[in-house]
Amino acid sequence: MITTPLTGELVRGAAELETTARGVLPHRLPRWVRTRFPDPQLMGAESRPSGVRIVLDTEATAVELVLHPTHVSYRGTTRPRGSVDLLVDGADHASAQLHGGDHVETDVRTGTVEVHEGGPCTLRFDGLPGRAKVVELWLPHNETVHLVALRTDAPVRPVESTKRIWLHHGSSISHGSNAATPTAVWPAVAARQGGVELHNLGFGGSAMVDPFTARVLRDRPAGLISVKLGINVVNFDLMRLRAFVPAVHGFLDTIRDGHPDTPLVLMSPIFCEIYEDTPGPGGMDMDALAEGRxxxxxxxxxxxxxxxxxxxxxxxxxxxxxQRDDDSHLHYLDGTELYGEKDAVEHPLPDALHPDTVTHGLMGRRFAEYAFGPGGPFSLPAPPA
Structure with a gap:
């Protein structure tokens, strides 16, 4: 097996790669943000690499990826482990669940946290076609992972992307909460259907209309941008309307400083019964927690x-x-077009807040039809007659 260093040439969708004693840690926010505002919720979210993938060209028939994962759970409950999805020339090929690593267990009732340390995890994918092909390893959206080693039975080469970059920001739903695998997260579903390269800045519990996030969006290369705001502002009881409206205007102004003409979709929250008419802050149902839910x-x-x-x-x-009718490239999408009150009857949110895997797929397909379909804000111009 050939060991190949994991560098920025192979890792896509990350802002930075940090070299640590355990391996290479992908970050979705740059160091200056992590230094200025090291909020634990945000730091945990940005280090869980939703949308980040290793992309390589190779004739290898076997690929091994060694990771050191960190799994987070609530005491008394079980949470599914993360997975790595392997695609061959854009098509699903295999998925492998993580094991080992560290386990961070939080007692919601007392606020105490226990860390149980473990060893690295090796995932092996066999049976790949022996021809030249593009292999993508989508990293887990719900666990922090240090990349320890990439091993293959043939040399690998970086792949130059020719796809448009779609830069998306949102909350835990955009991050992928309750989706089973990294390619099942709704922005990943939409990106694959739309034929674009996703850079996912969905951060669980951290879509707060933060100025530094707007600056990151401003400074990142992008051919398409979408911003989904609102649910975290409500469930953290963060703002009143007087502060929220100018904050969003300022957020959009900052993005436009770097991307004046880029198609930009501003999205509102999907249907969520508990917050439709009741404000935050949010909490946990302790009776359900006592039952392990x-x-x-x-x-x-x-x-x-x-x-x-x-x-x-x-x-x-x-x-x-x-109000911003002078911006012809700005579009509004009501989040209930992706998941509305009628959908909640057939596809209820399992924890009353986040969609399951099937619903992530439904949302992703609906967004792709809206955005990438004929006449959509992200559609390509029709070829000349």
Whole structure:
């Protein structure tokens, strides 16, 4: 087996690769953000590499990837382990679940955290076709991983991408919460259907209209941009309407400083019954937790208008886009077009907050049809007659 260093030539979708004692750690936010605002929630989210993948050209029939994962769970419950998905020339080929690594266990009732250390994990993929091909290894969206080694039975070469880059920012739903594998996350589903290269800046619990996130979006190369805002502002009870509206305007202004004419979709939250008319902050259902289930709740007073709810957020975001009518490349998408009240009957959110794998697929396909379909904001111009 040939060992190939894991460098930026092979790893896509990451802002930076940090060399550590354990291996190479992909980051989705640059160091200057992590230094200035080392919020534990954000640091955990940005280090879980949703959308990050290793891409190589090779005749190898066997690929081994050695990782040191970190798995996070709540005491008394079990959470599915992350996976690595392997694609061959863009088609699904295999998926392997992580094992080993460190386990960080949080007791929600007391706030105590215990770390159980473990060893690295080796995933082997056999039976690949022996011809020249493009192999993609999509890293787990729900576990932090240090990349220890890449081994193949034939040499590998970097692949130059010719696809348009789609830069997407959102909350835990965009990050992939409750999706089974990294290619099942709805932005990944949409990107594959739309034939674009995804750079996913979905951060669980951390889509807060932060100015530094807008600067990252401004400075990253992108041919397409989408921003999905609102749910974290509500479930953290972070702002009132007076602060939210100008913050979103400023967020968009910053993006436009670097991408003045790039197609930009501003998306509102999907349907989430617990927050439609009840503000945050969010909490956990302790009775469900005692049964080993994770279920989220909204704790704010029902119908209190000064606090933000999802219905208020959607109206505000639509008004913001209407007010910016001088920007012909800015588009508004109501999140309930991806997942609405009727969908909640057939595809209920398992924890009352995040969609399951089937619903991620539904959302991804719907976004692809909206954005990449004929006349959509991300569609290619029709060829000349």
């Amino acid at each position: 994770v279920v989220f709740t909204a704790t704010g007073p029902h119908g209190t208008l000064p606090q933000l709810t999802l219905r208020i957020i959607r109206d505000a975001l639509k008004s913001i886009v209407d």
